[in-house]
Amino acid sequence: MRIEGAVLTKYVIHGGKPLYGDIEISGAKNAAVAIIPAALLVDGVCRIENIPQISDVTLILKILQELGADVRTVDRTTVDIDCTRVRNARVPDVMARKIRASYYFIGALLGRFGAAQVPPPGGCHLGARPIDQHIKGFVAMGADVDVRGGYINASAKDGRLQGAQVYLDIVSVGATMNIMLAAALADGMTVIENAAKEPHIVDLANFLNSMGADIMGAGTDVIKIRGVERLGGGVYSIIPDQIEAGTYMAAVAAAGGEVRIRNVIPKHLDCITAKLEEMGVEITEGDDSVLVRRDPARRLSRTNIKTLPYPGFPTDMQPQIAVALCLAEGTSVITEGVWDSRYRYVDEIHRLGAQIQVDGKVAVIEGVDRLTGAPVQACDLRAGAAMVIAGLAAHGTTEVDQIQYIERGYEDIVRKLSGLGADIRVVVTPEEEKAQASVG
Structure with missing residues (x-):
């Protein structure tokens, strides 16, 4: 939800649709x-x-x-x-x-x-x-x-x-x-x-x-x-954005489909690519692109991840990969090795039916067959990106609030995802209508 004068802004996503097409990554x-x-x-x-x-x-x-x-x-x-x-x-x-x-x-x-x-x-x-x-x-x-x-x-x-x-x-x-x-x-x-x-x-x-x-x-x-x-x-x-590219890779992993991600340096994505391949995602590298495929009819495989400084798995990709693992078969374990409060998104993803238990810096994820759309909010930049991915993969409608966090780090995310066939749009609601609805 972005406050602009007297309006409140959010993303509304009708999920459950695989992603197909090409997407261009912005500067880092x-x-x-x-x-x-x-x-x-x-x-x-x-x-x-x-x-x-x-x-x-x-x-x-x-x-x-x-x-x-x-x-x-x-x-x-x-x-x-x-x-x-x-x-x-x-x-x-x-x-x-x-x-x-x-x-x-x-x-x-x-x-x-x-x-x-x-x-x-x-x-x-x-x-x-x-x-x-x-x-x-x-x-x-x-x-x-x-x-x-x-x-x-x-x-x-x-x-x-x-x-x-x-x-x-x-x-x-x-x-x-x-x-x-x-x-x-x-x-x-x-x-x-x-x-x-x-x-x-x-x-x-x-x-x-x-x-x-x-x-x-x-x-x-x-x-x-x-x-x-x-x-x-x-x-x-400026170089292409490694984390933006990884976010769209995780989106394809979660929602399924086939997307060519352009304007990337594949070497920078090695740690992300390796984990997604362990999960059963097909990734083909080009000179400045990666082609990401995941058959929507096949479930992802479980894996374990620990975030570390580069060239380890990036902490800025932890919430996004966690969403994909919520749909994987079996039990996955994520260990956060960088920030103390990376798991603030877990309460939000629970609203969609995810099964995650957090103990300190360790999250244990029991994969589920499907997520179901629900109202959620972005509590920080990467958690917000994770909520968008969850909405893309979930069946039904997901509303993502507090989108100002997402716009701190993702350029034209709605336009880019719409270009892949996602049903995502920006909804602007007058503040007074929001207030009346909450009173009623």
């Missing part, structure tokens, strides 16, 4: 929300292509504009960003609190100005997500960091960060990327040990290098950043 959300703040480090105009049309990206671009950047839309997926005139290192409070990725402005502003004032990040509620490893990196590079007045305040002691050795106590994607941003213009060499290896980390490194940075080792557990005097302008295209 998790790369875009770091690469756009990285434009602060660039002296000149940088053109960023393959930007996804999602609310998180819209917010990040608005924050840049509030800081004084010149952001010009070239076409639907391309923007020109010029941060030459930015003089403000204080990020607006209201917008930053709506998005987790606002913390990337700390590293980018520290690198650019030697100072940053950024509110604590917002976004989905997935349990405790401290930024202590980010701060550890900034402090190692010579920054003073404290929290006062509702802001994270960071400043380099001599106006410029110094290269340093940083060992991350846990594998953290956000900390790895934020330290890379801070180190790009630092004085000397920064080495990040126990670094995360996700594709969007490599993408950020490639963006910075294309603008003149000197970063080696992205994609391994040791990243070396030799600080340079300046970054110049250039053109860069």
Whole structure:
């Protein structure tokens, strides 16, 4: 349900129909929300292509504009960003609190100005997500960091960060990327040990290098950043979204059908592909596509999954694959190895007839013959995607509320699924009618 003035918006899905056709994957959300703040480090105009049309990206671009950047839309997926005139290192409070990725402005502003004032990040509620490893990196590079007045305040002691050795106590994607941003213009060499290896980390490194940075080792557990005097302008295209692609793969697994998923890097999908194949889904890789098939007349097979940092199975795919496993034959076990509160969607999926028991970080799923449509709500981004998949696979009508979470990370999900033959539409209900209905 998205509140727009006096209206409430939800998805209505008439499920039980297999999916057939082609679908195009958008640019990677998790790369875009770091690469756009990285434009602060660039002296000149940088053109960023393959930007996804999602609310998180819209917010990040608005924050840049509030800081004084010149952001010009070239076409639907391309923007020109010029941060030459930015003089403000204080990020607006209201917008930053709506998005987790606002913390990337700390590293980018520290690198650019030697100072940053950024509110604590917002976004989905997935349990405790401290930024202590980010701060550890900034402090190692010579920054003073404290929290006062509702802001994270960071400043380099001599106006410029110094290269340093940083060992991350846990594998953290956000900390790895934020330290890379801070180190790009630092004085000397920064080495990040126990670094995360996700594709969007490599993408950020490639963006910075294309603008003149000197970063080696992205994609391994040791990243070396030799600080340079300046970054110049250039053109860069963001990689396809691994999780969006995986979500549609899981949708085909749950609902059945045959779909070619285009504009992907198949290597990035290996961990997802392997599990779906264990479940009996047929996947054929092309150069930049995957063909996903599942006979609607055949049930999926059970499997066990543990989420891990890349190249392990991604936590951002856990709710979606869980929905498919709800329809598998036998008992499946999921162990969540990253976030504390990934299972908030379980109460919602129970409404459709799923059999899931959660104990701490372990979920035991007893497969059922069918799911039945019911009203549900998205409690976070990936849980919302899982509710959509459940609605596609369920018999009857499913209404998905709180869709603003879904629109944080999925571009045109209704249009894309409709193109595969799904019966999904956006329904807008006047708020006063909703209120009267609840009273009646």
